[in-house]
Amino acid sequence: MLENIRDAVRKFLTGSTPYERAVDEFIKDLQKALISSDVNVKLVFSLTAKIKERLSKEKPPSVLERKEWFISIVYDELSKLFGGDKEPNVNPNKLPYVIMLVGVQGSGKTTTAGKLAYFYKKRGYKVGLVAADVYRPAAYEQLTQLGNQIGVPVYGEPNNPNAVEIAKRGVDIFVKSKVDIIIVDTAGRHGYGEENKLLEEMKEMYEVLKPDDVILVIDASIGQKAYDLASRFHQASPIGSIIITKMDGTAKGGGALSAVAATGATIKFIGTGEKIDELEVFNPKRYVSRILGMGDIEAILEKVKGLEEYERIQKKMGDVIEGKGKLTLKDVYAQMVALRKMGPLSKVLQHIPGLGVMLPNPSEEQLKLGEEKIRRWMAALNSMTYKELENPNIIDKSRMRRIAEGAGLEIDEVRELLEWYNNMNKLLKMVKRRRGDIEKLFGG
Ligand code: GDP
Known part of the structure; x- marks a missing residue:
């Protein structure tokens, strides 16, 4: 587990x-x-x-x-x-937005249709459900009940065996009545042996509906078997994404998730219970943080994030040295935020030139002074406008006064920060073609 x-x-x-x-x-x-x-x-x-x-x-x-x-x-x-950096975009990129749900019977497709409707309704969209699962007679009833429960209209034709026809009419009617998101619960198929038929039907329905998203619903308890199904689906439907249900009820969830991720398909949501609100947007990194124990690893990840940001700016400094671009106050700000994340200060302060604490072993008192200075400078940076951060040259005396007031500082402190910033840019230009010196200068 x-x-x-x-x-x-x-x-x-x-x-x-x-x-x-x-x-x-x-x-x-x-x-x-x-x-x-x-x-x-x-x-x-x-x-x-x-x-x-x-x-x-x-x-x-x-x-x-x-x-x-x-x-x-x-x-x-x-x-x-579990899918790397993929952060699924669950926001519709145009309205009306038509979602087609496919999946074998019992995978949780109809339940998920209701959950999705609820998810989008809560976000302020006008949602409509279409019951086009004609294989399971109870599907229409079930969807209608879910719709009533969450106040979402359901279109269905309980006696019509033609799923494509129902779906088409349902979508047309909802589009006319200005529904934003239309979720079509399509025909499920029996067991996982009938996947080919499922995919064929999906294609047929796809041609007619031209949906904006096709989502395959997979039951987590099939574990790594999800690979075959997901990869064929992924090939058959270029816009397809996946929802894995019943993550709460099986030990095989990890197998299903990793198998689907290995196909390159995007997992958009996971179902974590039978209730209507038990649907989560799936984000691999967040999922892994949870597996590893958020409380234990959060601080580590913060440091890593700080470090990445710090390295990004170091690289930018390198570019400035090469004569490309320049360091803005925004970068300086990002750098300070990054350094704070990386803590502890005794290690970190040595990375900021000009703070007077670039000694290998700063004393307690020097550390305190350094910390105080960073705090005050960050307050100043916080009370600057975006434009000022991007282009500090425009900061004249009256802007300095405004910034100082906003930050609760003396105007001289703001001036000191700006001077430090200008010196830093000068220094960077000076070390052009003397790359070896950069390490020494920035204590890296
Ligand atoms: P369909 O045949 O694919 O439409 O499947 P249903 O929507 O009828 O769901 C089949 C069963 O799975 C129902 O009893 C649902 O309550 C249950 N179910 C669906 N999603 C989840 C889930 O995320 N967690 C749990 N524990 N049960 C689920």
Whole structure:
């Protein structure tokens, strides 16, 4: 079960086992948890091989402890297993927006149609449901009940066996009555053996409806078997995305998610219960944070984010040195925010030139002064307009006064910040073609 990973993280971070052995133990726990959640064994081993490879090739950044660094790598690789950076866009890009739901019988398709309708209704859209599942007689009743429960109109023709006809008429009627989002619950098929028929029917309905999104509903309890179904669906429908239901009721959820992610299809939502509001937008990174134990890894991820931001700006500084672009106050601001995330200050202050604490071992008092200065400068940056941050040259005396007042500072402090900023840009220009010096200058 994936829940076991959380305990493994906790054990790894707080235990006293020596690092190398703790890493081995953790990797074993991770493999066990993934395999028992029906993640494909090949995927599991390539995941852990990748983690080990990164451990041997990369170097922990100075702001992270070795154990924290290890967990950040695990986080990264697990996120890739579940879909990487994919953040599904669930907002309709045009209105009216037609969603076609397909799936085998019992996958939770009709329930999910209701959940989706509720999801969009809560966000202020006018929603309509079309009951075009003609294979299961009770589907129409079920959808009507769901519709009544959430106050969403349902179109259906209980005695008409032609699903395409019903769907077409339903969509037309809703479009005429200015419904924003139309969700069509299409014909389900029996068991997973009839997938081909399911996909054929989907194509037929697709031709007629020309929907904006086609969503395949998959029951999580089929685990890694979801791979075949999802990949064929993915090939058959270029705009397709996937909803995985019953994540609450099975140990195989991890298997289903990773299998679908491996096909390249986007998982848009997951169903986490029978109730109408138990539908979540699926975000691989957020999901992995939860598996790893949000409380334990949040601080690590903040540091990593800070570090990435810091490196982005270091790179920009490099560009300025090469004569490309210039550093704006916005960058300076981002840099300070990043540095704070990376904490602790004693390590971080050395990265900011001109604060008077670029010593290898600043004293308590120097640290306090540095911290205070950053706080005050950030207040000043906060009370600048976007334009001023982008183009500090426009900051004249009256703007300085306004900024100082807004930040509760003396005007001289704002001036000092601007001077520091100008010096920084000058310095950067000076080191042009003396790249070796940059490290020394910025303490990196
Ligand atoms: P359909 O045949 O695909 O339309 O399936 P239904 O919508 O009728 O759902 C089949 C069963 O699965 C019903 O009992 C639903 O309550 C249940 N179900 C659907 N989604 C979820 C879910 O996310 N979690 C749980 N626990 N049950 C679900």
